[in-house]
Amino acid sequence: MSAYRDAGLGLLGDPMRRAIFETLARRPSSVGELAEQLPISRPAVSQHLKALKDGGLVVSHAEGTRRIYRLDPHGVAALRSWLDGVWEHALADFHKFAEQAVADEHTHQSAGGSHDHTDPGDRGQDHRQHRA
Known part of the structure; x- marks a missing residue:
């Protein structure tokens, strides 16, 4: 699988190979049929097909x-x-991150005690007074 991954990803990084790949995903084709649909010559199509093969x-x-x-x-x-x-790994990591964020928020709220019940307007006012 590693060979497919490495080769496949590298090969599909080329826009023309990707176009050939997408065309073949729709239907099997000959070199001539592909060359008619793409802005490259038959020899160029053949070279790209050899690389994909x-x-x-x-x-x-x-x-x-x-x-x-x-x-x-x-x-x-x-x-x-x-x-x-x-x-799957990306989704699992995101899930862990989201769970940790929720846990951190709960920890922050319970540690804050009475501070969470102050008027947000008062906090803003106090903050400005401390700056002055």
Whole structure:
């Protein structure tokens, strides 16, 4: 999975490879079909497809004299699994942060005692008087 993650993320950082990846997500295509849709030459499309294939994100098969490219479900699943793990950790960390913030607020309120019951206007007035 690490190889898919490292290769996939790096490969998809290129805008043209990302465009090819997104096109193949909609439907399998040949080099010629991709070149017709993109502002790059057939040789450039072939180079990007080779990189995506080497990175485990694309597979191809022969269909007559053409090669048809499509996304590799295993590579995409591995990349998605890694992203899901990152997201789960982020949500868990956020949950811990939120719980700690609530606990800190409760601790602050109980330690404040009678200070929490003063008129906010009085506190503002006292604060200004101490500055002067």
